[in-house]
Amino acid sequence: MTTLSIIGNGNMGQAITAVAQRANTEVQVLGHSDGDVALTGDIVVLAVPHTAVGEIIETRADQLAGKVIVDLTNPVDFSTMDSLVIPADSSKAAEIAAAVPTAKVLKAFNTNFAGTLAEGTVGPLQTTALIAGDDADAKQSLTDVLTAGGLKVIDAGALVRARELEAIGFLQITLAAREQFGWSEGFGVIN
């Protein structure tokens, strides 16, 4: 059965842990002080700010080789909140895939606020995770965990679509920051 390692025990790490627990999926949660603990999960979720990803990839390069890596970051320029720090024709997920070429990288959760994952609902809707990635088996294994954990899942396409997912995540953050909706509201999917 698929197992998860979640690096990061902040809001997103905790919310995804809650989903995995609803799915009866074994979860290893690693915090800041667990740098020496080896990854045991089949799927590794990087539940950290985009600025922390580089160091994790550097220090855990051997362990990440061949894994399914889930990137949930929104690479927002935190100093201006007015742009992403990634070239316009790329994505953070694409950069991770280039840095760990043997891994199967998925973009997921970056369009979901933590509270909507933890609750499984956003307003009157079931929470939908949008997943982009190039490896069908990796996508299916994450999908199985999430649907068992009470979420809807939509296959957003190949990893190149991470660019659009990051645009959605970025806009959603700017709108919540400007109080156009709350941090447990925002975009939902009707299907």
Added chain:
Amino acid sequence: MTTLSIIGNGNMGQAITAVAQRANTEVQVLGHSDGDVALTGDIVVLAVPHTAVGEIIETRADQLAGKVIVDLTNPVDFSTMDSLVIPADSSKAAEIAAAVPTAKVLKAFNTNFAGTLAEGTVGPLQTTALIAGDDADAKQSLTDVLTAGGLKVIDAGALVRARELEAIGFLQITLAAREQFGWSEGFGVIN
């Protein structure tokens, strides 16, 4: 009172006409054969495919000067359905603003499927129009019409955010084309 000219009488033109009529707003609808009819509205909605915008701007340059122009296009590469035809760091709305520098350009409706505008609902949600633009008065005048016509409106920020709105519109089209949701479903906003 604000009046609208809608260029294009396809699905989107008809749907926005329906919203305006619910708002008791005077609407001039111009079809393909009305090339010689002068624009009378304060707000001009370009309810045409992105490929038709250039010719309209060229032939109506004098009439569009100083107007509020609403761009609802999704500049999708129709031959591949896998990318936009606009440079990654720009938007169709930005190109229109550059082509008609005296106009006040708004990006709106490109994240709404026609049926959700006509109905005023998407699934259990009231339909939300996301509007980006640099002119606060222009944004407010369109907002007033739309809220009177039964829509919610969210100010998505400056016109530079059209890039993110076009990413959302593009992804939504690819997902509907791949039957992840129907053409009267898709993204909604909870607030």
